Amino acid sequence: xxxxxxxxxxxxxxxxxxxxxxxxxxxxxxxxxxxxxxxxxxxxxxxxxxxxxxxxxxxxxxxxxxxxxxxxxxxxxxxxxxxxxxxxxxxxxxxxxxxxxxxxxxxxxxxxxxxxxxxxxxxxxxxxxxxxxxxxx
Amino acid sequence: xxxxxxxxxxxxxxxxxxxxxxxxxxxxxxxxxxxxxxxxxxxxxxxxxxxxxxxxxxxxxxxxxxxxxxxxxxxxxxxxxxxxxxxxxxxxxxxxxxxxxxxxxxxxxxxxxxxxxxxxxxxx
Numbered sequence: 386x387x388x389x390x391x392x393x394x395x396x397x398x399x400x401x402x403x404x405x406x407x408x409x410x411x412x413x414x415x416x417x418x419x420x421x422x423x424x425x426x427x428x429x430x431x432x433x434x435x436x437x438x439x440x441x442x443x444x445x446x447x448x449x450x451x452x453x454x455x456x457x458x459x460x461x462x463x464x465x466x467x468x469x470x471x472x473x474x475x476x477x478x479x480x481x482x483x484x485x486x487x488x489x490x491x492x493x494x495x496x497x498x499x500x501x502x503x504x505x506x507x508x509x510x511x512x513x514x515x516x517x518x519x520x521x522x
Numbered sequence: 523x524x525x526x527x528x529x530x531x532x533x534x535x536x537x538x539x540x541x542x543x544x545x546x547x548x549x550x551x552x553x554x555x556x557x558x559x560x561x562x563x564x565x566x567x568x569x570x571x572x573x574x575x576x577x578x579x580x581x582x583x584x585x586x587x588x589x590x591x592x593x594x595x596x597x598x599x600x601x602x603x604x605x606x607x608x609x610x611x612x613x614x615x616x617x618x619x620x621x622x623x624x625x626x627x628x629x630x631x632x633x634x635x636x637x638x639x640x641x642x643x644x645x646x
Contacts, residue, residue, distance in 0.1 A: 391609050414605055421598040425630065432633050434640045438570035449567040457557060464549055471542045478539065507558040516562050 405490050409470050416467040423460060454511035461504045469493040534600055541597040548590045574643050584642060591634045599623045 399407050433444040473493055477486045510516045555576070560568060577583045603623055611619065 395608075417598075417601045418605070421602050424594060424598050425626075428630050428634050428637070431641075432637045434570065434573075434637045435633075437640075441570045441573075445568055445570075461553060461557065464553060468546050468549060472546060475539045475542060504558055510562050517567055 405487050409473070409490060412466060413470050413474070416463045416470075419463050420460075420467055423463075449517065451512050451514055454508055457511070458505060458508055461508075462501060465497055465500050465504075469497055534604070538597065538600050538604070541593045541600075544593055545590075545597055548586070548593065551586070552590065570641070573641050577638075577642050584638075587638050588635070591638070592631050595627050595630045595634075599627045 399411060430444055430448060431441075434441040470490075470493070473486065473489050476489065477483055482489075556568070565572065577587075603620065606619055607616070
Protein backbone atom coordinates (compact mmCIF):
# COMPACT_ATOMS: atom_id res chain seq x y z
CA UNK A 386 0.00 0.00 0.00
CA UNK A 387 1.51 3.33 -1.01
CA UNK A 388 1.43 6.51 1.12
CA UNK A 389 -1.54 8.04 -0.71
CA UNK A 390 -3.78 4.99 -0.43
CA UNK A 391 -2.69 4.48 3.19
CA UNK A 392 -3.85 8.02 3.99
CA UNK A 393 -7.16 7.39 2.18
CA UNK A 394 -7.60 4.15 4.14
CA UNK A 395 -6.94 5.99 7.42
CA UNK A 396 -9.49 8.71 6.58
CA UNK A 397 -12.05 6.07 5.51
CA UNK A 398 -11.42 4.18 8.74
CA UNK A 399 -11.95 7.36 10.78
CA UNK A 400 -15.20 7.99 8.88
CA UNK A 401 -16.48 4.45 9.46
CA UNK A 402 -15.41 4.22 13.10
CA UNK A 403 -16.53 7.34 14.88
CA UNK A 404 -15.56 6.36 18.41
CA UNK A 405 -13.41 7.62 21.29
CA UNK A 406 -10.43 5.46 20.32
CA UNK A 407 -10.32 6.82 16.78
CA UNK A 408 -10.97 10.40 17.91
CA UNK A 409 -8.12 10.29 20.44
CA UNK A 410 -5.82 8.66 17.84
CA UNK A 411 -6.38 11.60 15.45
CA UNK A 412 -6.33 14.16 18.26
CA UNK A 413 -2.93 12.89 19.39
CA UNK A 414 -1.46 12.95 15.89
CA UNK A 415 -2.84 16.34 14.87
CA UNK A 416 -1.79 18.02 18.14
CA UNK A 417 1.59 16.24 17.96
CA UNK A 418 2.29 17.57 14.45
CA UNK A 419 1.13 21.07 15.46
CA UNK A 420 3.25 21.12 18.61
CA UNK A 421 6.32 19.85 16.72
CA UNK A 422 5.98 22.70 14.20
CA UNK A 423 5.53 25.15 17.09
CA UNK A 424 8.65 23.78 18.82
CA UNK A 425 10.77 24.52 15.74
CA UNK A 426 9.32 28.07 15.49
CA UNK A 427 9.77 28.61 19.26
CA UNK A 428 13.45 27.67 19.12
CA UNK A 429 13.85 29.91 16.03
CA UNK A 430 12.26 32.95 17.76
CA UNK A 431 14.27 32.47 20.96
CA UNK A 432 17.52 31.91 19.02
CA UNK A 433 17.61 35.68 18.43
CA UNK A 434 19.23 35.76 21.91
CA UNK A 435 22.40 34.49 20.21
CA UNK A 436 22.66 37.85 18.41
CA UNK A 437 22.24 39.81 21.66
CA UNK A 438 19.60 41.50 23.81
CA UNK A 439 18.44 44.02 21.18
CA UNK A 440 17.73 41.34 18.61
CA UNK A 441 15.96 39.18 21.21
CA UNK A 442 13.82 42.07 22.49
CA UNK A 443 12.88 43.10 18.95
CA UNK A 444 11.80 39.58 17.91
CA UNK A 445 10.05 38.84 21.22
CA UNK A 446 8.31 42.23 21.02
CA UNK A 447 6.83 41.28 17.66
CA UNK A 448 5.12 38.16 19.10
CA UNK A 449 3.72 39.73 22.27
CA UNK A 450 0.34 41.22 21.44
CA UNK A 451 -3.34 40.21 21.74
CA UNK A 452 -3.26 38.25 18.45
CA UNK A 453 -0.42 36.01 19.65
CA UNK A 454 -2.06 35.78 23.10
CA UNK A 455 -5.08 34.14 21.42
CA UNK A 456 -2.77 31.81 19.48
CA UNK A 457 -1.05 31.03 22.78
CA UNK A 458 -4.41 29.76 24.12
CA UNK A 459 -4.57 27.36 21.14
CA UNK A 460 -1.00 26.28 21.94
CA UNK A 461 -1.91 25.67 25.60
CA UNK A 462 -5.02 23.71 24.52
CA UNK A 463 -2.82 21.60 22.21
CA UNK A 464 -0.28 20.96 24.97
CA UNK A 465 -2.93 19.96 27.55
CA UNK A 466 -4.86 17.79 25.07
CA UNK A 467 -1.67 16.02 23.88
CA UNK A 468 -0.33 15.65 27.43
CA UNK A 469 -3.55 14.27 28.97
CA UNK A 470 -4.22 11.93 26.03
CA UNK A 471 -0.58 10.81 26.13
CA UNK A 472 -0.94 9.97 29.83
CA UNK A 473 -4.11 8.00 28.98
CA UNK A 474 -2.25 6.04 26.29
CA UNK A 475 0.69 5.38 28.64
CA UNK A 476 -1.55 4.23 31.51
CA UNK A 477 -3.52 1.99 29.11
CA UNK A 478 -0.30 0.52 27.65
CA UNK A 479 1.72 0.04 30.83
CA UNK A 480 -1.11 -1.29 32.99
CA UNK A 481 -2.95 -3.23 30.23
CA UNK A 482 -6.03 -1.20 31.11
CA UNK A 483 -7.68 -1.08 27.69
CA UNK A 484 -11.11 -1.82 29.26
CA UNK A 485 -10.94 1.44 31.20
CA UNK A 486 -9.65 3.68 28.41
CA UNK A 487 -13.07 5.21 27.65
CA UNK A 488 -13.75 6.10 31.29
CA UNK A 489 -10.24 7.54 31.54
CA UNK A 490 -10.86 9.59 28.39
CA UNK A 491 -13.90 11.30 29.93
CA UNK A 492 -12.17 11.88 33.29
CA UNK A 493 -9.27 13.54 31.47
CA UNK A 494 -11.67 15.50 29.25
CA UNK A 495 -13.16 17.07 32.40
CA UNK A 496 -9.64 17.85 33.70
CA UNK A 497 -8.85 19.41 30.29
CA UNK A 498 -11.88 21.72 30.51
CA UNK A 499 -10.92 22.80 34.07
CA UNK A 500 -7.30 23.45 33.04
CA UNK A 501 -8.44 25.51 30.03
CA UNK A 502 -10.77 27.64 32.16
CA UNK A 503 -7.84 28.41 34.49
CA UNK A 504 -5.50 29.04 31.53
CA UNK A 505 -7.92 31.46 29.81
CA UNK A 506 -8.43 33.31 33.12
CA UNK A 507 -4.64 33.70 33.47
CA UNK A 508 -4.26 34.73 29.82
CA UNK A 509 -7.13 37.24 29.98
CA UNK A 510 -5.03 40.43 30.59
CA UNK A 511 -2.95 39.58 27.49
CA UNK A 512 -6.02 39.92 25.24
CA UNK A 513 -6.03 43.72 25.72
CA UNK A 514 -3.38 45.87 24.03
CA UNK A 515 -3.42 48.54 26.76
CA UNK A 516 -1.99 46.06 29.28
CA UNK A 517 1.22 45.64 27.24
CA UNK A 518 2.44 49.12 28.10
CA UNK A 519 2.25 48.46 31.85
CA UNK A 520 4.92 47.06 34.18
CA UNK A 521 8.21 45.87 32.79
CA UNK A 522 11.70 45.06 34.00
CA UNK B 523 0.00 -14.88 14.90
CA UNK B 524 1.76 -12.10 16.80
CA UNK B 525 4.16 -10.08 14.67
CA UNK B 526 7.71 -9.77 15.96
CA UNK B 527 8.60 -6.16 16.80
CA UNK B 528 12.19 -5.06 16.18
CA UNK B 529 14.29 -4.13 19.22
CA UNK B 530 14.69 -0.63 17.82
CA UNK B 531 10.93 -0.13 17.44
CA UNK B 532 10.35 -1.41 20.97
CA UNK B 533 13.03 0.91 22.32
CA UNK B 534 11.68 4.02 20.54
CA UNK B 535 8.12 3.09 21.66
CA UNK B 536 9.37 2.83 25.26
CA UNK B 537 11.45 6.03 25.07
CA UNK B 538 8.47 7.92 23.60
CA UNK B 539 6.41 7.03 26.66
CA UNK B 540 9.18 7.71 29.20
CA UNK B 541 10.03 11.12 27.66
CA UNK B 542 6.28 11.81 27.44
CA UNK B 543 5.82 11.25 31.20
CA UNK B 544 8.84 13.45 32.00
CA UNK B 545 7.67 16.14 29.55
CA UNK B 546 4.33 16.36 31.38
CA UNK B 547 6.30 17.72 34.34
CA UNK B 548 8.71 19.84 32.26
CA UNK B 549 6.02 21.39 30.06
CA UNK B 550 3.62 22.26 32.88
CA UNK B 551 6.50 23.99 34.71
CA UNK B 552 7.65 25.83 31.55
CA UNK B 553 4.10 26.90 30.62
CA UNK B 554 3.36 28.11 34.14
CA UNK B 555 6.56 30.12 34.59
CA UNK B 556 7.02 31.60 31.10
CA UNK B 557 3.51 31.70 29.64
CA UNK B 558 0.55 31.49 32.04
CA UNK B 559 1.88 33.04 35.25
CA UNK B 560 3.77 35.82 33.49
CA UNK B 561 1.61 38.76 34.60
CA UNK B 562 1.77 41.31 31.78
CA UNK B 563 0.25 44.06 33.95
CA UNK B 564 2.98 43.70 36.61
CA UNK B 565 6.03 42.41 34.72
CA UNK B 566 5.49 43.92 31.25
CA UNK B 567 6.42 42.09 28.08
CA UNK B 568 9.05 39.35 28.21
CA UNK B 569 12.51 40.73 27.47
CA UNK B 570 16.15 39.65 27.60
CA UNK B 571 16.98 41.04 31.03
CA UNK B 572 13.81 39.60 32.57
CA UNK B 573 14.47 36.10 31.16
CA UNK B 574 18.11 36.27 32.29
CA UNK B 575 17.03 37.34 35.77
CA UNK B 576 14.64 34.37 35.99
CA UNK B 577 17.24 31.88 34.72
CA UNK B 578 19.96 33.15 37.03
CA UNK B 579 17.67 32.86 40.05
CA UNK B 580 18.64 29.21 40.54
CA UNK B 581 21.13 26.64 39.26
CA UNK B 582 18.13 24.30 38.88
CA UNK B 583 16.87 26.29 35.89
CA UNK B 584 20.12 25.54 34.03
CA UNK B 585 19.86 21.83 34.81
CA UNK B 586 16.13 21.91 34.00
CA UNK B 587 16.55 23.39 30.50
CA UNK B 588 19.62 21.34 29.59
CA UNK B 589 17.56 18.17 30.28
CA UNK B 590 14.26 19.54 28.91
CA UNK B 591 15.50 20.59 25.45
CA UNK B 592 16.91 17.21 24.25
CA UNK B 593 13.89 15.39 25.71
CA UNK B 594 11.32 17.55 23.92
CA UNK B 595 13.23 17.52 20.61
CA UNK B 596 13.53 13.72 20.78
CA UNK B 597 9.84 13.30 21.68
CA UNK B 598 8.69 15.61 18.85
CA UNK B 599 10.86 14.11 16.11
CA UNK B 600 10.37 10.51 17.25
CA UNK B 601 6.62 11.14 17.28
CA UNK B 602 6.73 12.56 13.74
CA UNK B 603 8.84 9.60 12.64
CA UNK B 604 6.26 7.18 14.05
CA UNK B 605 3.52 8.92 12.06
CA UNK B 606 5.62 8.73 8.87
CA UNK B 607 6.55 5.10 9.58
CA UNK B 608 2.84 4.20 9.43
CA UNK B 609 3.00 4.96 5.71
CA UNK B 610 5.57 2.15 5.30
CA UNK B 611 8.13 4.04 3.22
CA UNK B 612 10.57 2.19 0.99
CA UNK B 613 13.84 1.53 2.83
CA UNK B 614 15.80 4.18 0.85
CA UNK B 615 13.20 6.90 1.50
CA UNK B 616 12.95 5.88 5.15
CA UNK B 617 16.72 6.20 5.55
CA UNK B 618 16.70 9.69 3.99
CA UNK B 619 13.85 10.86 6.26
CA UNK B 620 15.60 9.39 9.31
CA UNK B 621 18.86 11.13 8.39
CA UNK B 622 17.04 14.46 7.91
CA UNK B 623 15.36 14.05 11.31
CA UNK B 624 18.74 13.39 12.96
CA UNK B 625 20.23 16.50 11.33
CA UNK B 626 17.18 18.58 12.33
CA UNK B 627 17.24 17.23 15.87
CA UNK B 628 20.95 17.88 16.42
CA UNK B 629 20.60 21.37 14.90
CA UNK B 630 17.62 22.24 17.12
CA UNK B 631 19.38 21.06 20.29
CA UNK B 632 22.59 22.91 19.33
CA UNK B 633 20.72 26.17 18.58
CA UNK B 634 18.68 25.86 21.78
CA UNK B 635 21.80 25.25 23.91
CA UNK B 636 23.55 28.26 22.29
CA UNK B 637 20.43 30.36 22.99
CA UNK B 638 20.29 29.21 26.60
CA UNK B 639 24.01 29.86 27.04
CA UNK B 640 23.45 33.50 25.96
CA UNK B 641 20.39 33.86 28.17
CA UNK B 642 22.10 32.29 31.21
CA UNK B 643 24.82 34.89 30.94
CA UNK B 644 28.09 34.89 32.92
CA UNK B 645 29.31 31.54 34.14
CA UNK B 646 26.73 29.48 32.24
